[in-house]
Amino acid sequence: MAAKAAARPASKRGRPQKYGRPAKVVALTLPAEVVESLQRLNPDLGWAIVSLVERSARAPRARPATEDAHLVEIGEGQSLIVVDAARVQGLPGVQAVPLSGTQAFLALEPGRGMADLELAIIDRLERLGPGDERKPWERLRDRLRRWRRDRHLRFENRSIILVSRAKPGI
Secondary structure, rough: OOOHHOOOOOOOOOOOOOOOOOOOOOHHHHHHHHHHHHHHHHOOOOHHHHHHHHHHOOOOOOOOOOOOOEEEEOOOOOEEEEEEEOOOOOOOOOOEEOOOEEEEEEEEOOOHHHHHHHHHHHHHHHHHHOOHHHHHHEEEEHHHHHHHHHOOOOOOOOOOOOOOOOOOOO
């Protein structure tokens, strides 16, 4: 008799798991405006937080700065070229608009496009001697070339408006 009881699965009693998986009770103190924002997402604060975390897990992640260039989707199938910010400093006709301490998206001078960006990189490569300093520039050139030749990608020039705060005392 005891063997039969041990072989029988335990019945699931009590309340079902709230999120369909194990959970922990957590007490937190949040600013009132954060609580209000969360409650606009979902009146249940727990569900609001879970939905934000799950949504951010599905969102494209910025790649490590060790990657010379990558596309970061900004919505509706559109992406920005994001680069190691230090890499493109001083490239003619190109400005790196900072996204973080190490990454930036590219803004080209009016009238310039993808071909001008590639040409600026090729020109930079011609000025560099042999050595390790060439490798990142070659990877960047090759990545841009692959994107340009990819029939699933289309490049459009757009203007951006960059607003900067004046420094105090100026």
